[in-house]
Each structure stands twice: as C-alpha cells, then as structure tokens.
Amino acid sequence: MTEMAIDTTLAVEHFAAMLRVPTVSTRDDANTDWTFFARFRSLVDELYPLVRENLDKEIIASHSLMYHWDVGVPDKPIVLMAHQDVVPAHDEGWTHPPFGGVVADDAVWGRGAIDDKGVLVSILEAVEGLLRSGVVPARDVYLVFGHNEEVGGDGIPQVVHTFRERGIVPGVVIDEGGGVAGDAFPGVDATLAVLGTAEKGILDLQLTAKDPGGHASMPGRKTATARLARAITRVDHHKFPARLTEPTVDLLTNVGVHAKGPLGTMLSRTDTFGPLLARVLPRAGALMNAMCRTTAVATVLEGSAANNVMAETARAVLDIRILPGDTVNGTVERIRKTIRDNDIQLDVLGATEPSPVSRTDDEVFARLRQVVADTFPGSIVSPFLLVGATDARHMAQISEYVYRFYPFELDARSRALIHSTDERLSIAGLRNGIEFFSRLIRDWR
Secondary structure, eight states: OOOOOOOHHHHHHHHHHHHTSOOBOOSSGGGSOHHHHHHHHHHHHHHOHHHHHHSEEEEETTTEEEEEEOOSOOSSOEEEEEESOBOOOOSTTOSSOTTSOEEETTEEESTTTTTTHHHHHHHHHHHHHHHHHTOOOSSOEEEEEESOGGGTOSHHHHHHHHHHHHTOOOSEEEEEEEEEESSSSTTOOSOEEEEEEEEOEEEEEEEEEEOOOEETTSOOSSOHHHHHHHHHHHHHHSOOOOOOOHHHHHHHHHHHTTSOHHHHHHHHOHHHHHHHHHHHGGGGOHHHHHHHSOEEEEEEEEOOSSTTEEOSEEEEEEEEEEOBTBOHHHHHHHHHHHHOOTTSEEEEEEEEOOOOOOOOSSHHHHHHHHHHHHHSTTOEEEEEEEOSOOTHHHHTTTOSOEEEEEEEEOOHHHHTTTTSTTOEEEHHHHHHHHHHHHHHHHHOO
16 A cells, blocks of 8 residues: 655645635625635645646635546545634734744644644645655545635535536545544543534524613613513523434443443443433533533623613524434424513524434444544544534535544643634644545545
8 A cells, every 4th residue: 555655844834824824704705805715725726736736626606615636436436625714813812823823832823723724734735645646546536625614604505516416426525523532521531533423403593572662760570681681591491301312322332331330331321321321411511411402502692782771672692503303493492482472583593404414334434433543543433423513514415424523633622722712733633634634535445
C-alpha cells in the first residue's frame, strides 16, 4: 500500500493562511462580505495546485465549493464535507487575534480552527498529498465545502439538489461532529472516538404576548411581559421526557464494557436498565441531558424600548432541539399545552426534523470504524447522537451512510473553545486529521 508523507510544517503554514481570511457568514447576505469568500477560494487554488489541476471544481449557490475527483468509478462515491464560514469574533479576550492565524504553543490559533477550517484543511492536505504520491482511490471522491453552515444557509441544500439531478448517491459521507476524547463519558476512563449517526432537529419557536401597554407606573394584572415570563418558566419547569435513542443505546453498549462496577453492568444492559438510565443520565451534565431529551431554552427576549413604558408586545424565541422520534408538529403542540395561555401566539420561524439514523449494521460502518481505530489506536469507536446541527442533515436525505466526526483529539477544554475565545487546534490534531482522511480515501473500497 502506498504511504503518503505528511509535511506538517507546510500544512501548518497553509492552515494559518486560511484562518487569516475572515469568512464570516450572516443570516442577511447583504451584511456578508463576499470578497473574503472569493479570497478564500483563490487561496485554495494557490495552496493546492494538484487539487486545482486534477479535480473538477464547481461553485454552487454562488459560494459553496464542490470538487470531483473522477477516477471512473461513480457508483457510491466518497463525500467529504467541511464549511468555509465561521462565526464572528472580536479581538477582546483573545490571547492572539482571532483572524491572525498565529502559530504558538504547539497549536494554530484562530476563529474556525476547530469549526471547521481544521477539517477543511485536513481534507485538502490529504488529497494533495495522495495526488503527489500517485494514489488513485478505488471510487470517485467529492469534496464539498459549504459557505453558510453557521447560519443554516442554502449552500449544501443546493449541493444535495445537484446530486439528485445527477443521480449521485453517496456511498459514505463524512462531516463535522463527534471527536476523540478521554473525558467524554462519566465513569469511563478509556478514550472514545464517537461518530454521529444522527442529529437532533431544530425548531425556532417565537412566543408573542400582547397588551395595551401604557405608563409603567400603573401596571395591570396581566402585562405582556409577565405572561411571557410565565410561559417561559412553565417550559423550563416542564421538561420533555427523557428516553434513549438508537445512537445513545449504541454508545452506552460500547462504553459499558469499559466502565467499572455496577455502572458497567447498567450501561451494557440497556434492554433491562434503559428506563433507569434515561432518568439518571440527564443528571450527569448538559451534554448527557441533551442526548436524552428534546430541549428548549429562551435565547431571545424583547419587550419595551423604554424603562418607563410597558410593552405592548413582548416576544421570546425558544431554541428547541428535537430528539429523534419526536417531530416538529408534536413539539409545537406540547409547548402550546405546557404554557397554557391561548393569548400567547406561537409562530415557527424555522424548523428541520431530526435526521434519520445512519446505518451501522453493514460493511460501510465497519470500514469507517476501522479507519478511525487505525488513526486513533486504542480508542473505543462508537455511534452517538449529535446534539448540534450540521450540514450533514441535508446529505442524509440522499444517503443512508452519513457520519459526523472531527478527526481530532479534543478534551473538554478544547471542545469549549468552539465558537468561543482562543479557539485553536493543536498541530498534532491537524496531523491526525490529515492522516485520517488520507487513510480513508486510500483504503476505501
């Protein structure tokens, strides 16, 4: 088997250069500086000449990138995904400027280092290196780099539409998601490498209360703000029921053999202890709670524009993440019954159903599991439920084999840096990412 030499120093230089381009997406295209995205595309062409010369490139939805490595085997192609865009960042609080691409303390610092330019660079470095080494994949490969994942935009939906039009059915899709960590599961000392086989749905639900308003010195009995606050409190107090989904059962079963004492017995026997685990696990922290139930939290609150004026309209937006098995309509109805106030108007601002659960029962997942195990020796490779949202949910419409994975070792401190100050990826992590994608493309059959 042809081995590919990885030039880590050069990869770090490329990574740093990409982090210096502030490809910040916004919900309003008019507020997005698209010149940075054009600069980013030019930088990809400049840094990866073999990719430019050997892969067919298309720009979809004006800014998303799709590359096709055509080896004459179009059936069940490999699809590797990442996104170009990042969330905003300001210098305040950062050790190094968020768009400085600084290399320090054995890491590359900058907004998007983990989410998601680290993955994007790892993919490009892997493909460039394989081309340089003369490796030819066993089947076609697509690289898909969306431009507005952070704002739930139209980039990847348009890519999916293109795939459908051309009759392309991916044999495996890899996007951002789970990672590798030694502190990921309470009570388990082993290193976990978790692959998201499903993700929760998203529902932005607006609650609106109205009132005549007036001077704040003479409040009535049921002001708009009081009724809205009561509704939010009721939602917070009456949480959705906890239960175990298929990906979570798979995770518990896999880690159970490595857990000690009674915990190990319970985790490995979800058929017997499932209801008990569903009650206990949410108490283990925010992540485990989110993996076991539909969650709802108020993220936007609006009332009066003046301190001494009662609001005529009070508005809140609930960010709701829907557990597989629940639905958007069912969730809205439950919220309606929970708040018990017919005068509060509910409006769906945006919604997507939970993704289907990808298959883990055949050779596709077995091959992927082996690639992960070879890249991260000694790790427990397991499915899990991704509680956030990714572009992968769109690909799940056209493939049964969609998996969400960051090929990096990310401890709790590193995971907390995503969308936060001092985001950075270790140089060792970048090398692991390149190794993972190189091995995946080279060995996939």
